[in-house]
Amino acid sequence: MTSASSPWFSSAIVExxxxxRDRIAHSREGWHTTVDHHARIADAVARRAPDRAEEATRTLLEHSAASLERSQI
Structure with missing residues (x-):
């Protein structure tokens, strides 16, 4: 077994x-902003509103990209 295929190595990479991800998601704006974006997506899916779900997903992705740029990871 190589180190890349060991469970320990895989766990370390995931961690x-x-x-x-946590550093990005829980940065400046706080966790509530990220949760709100995900809640909008879940609500649109539950209401079977694909256009709203797509719009909410795009907003989340834009927010995530902006957070990533600000965090400079």
Whole structure:
């Protein structure tokens, strides 16, 4: 088994990714902004409103991209 295929190595890589994600998602605006964006998507899906879901998803992606730029990761 190579180090890249070991469970420990995989767990370490996932942890690094999650820490980076958390630093972005929970940065300046706070976690509530990210949760609000996801709630809008979930609400649109639950209401079977694909246009609203798409718009909410695009807004979330734009917000995420802006947060990533600001965090300079």
């Amino acid at each position: 690094i990714g999650l820490r980076a």
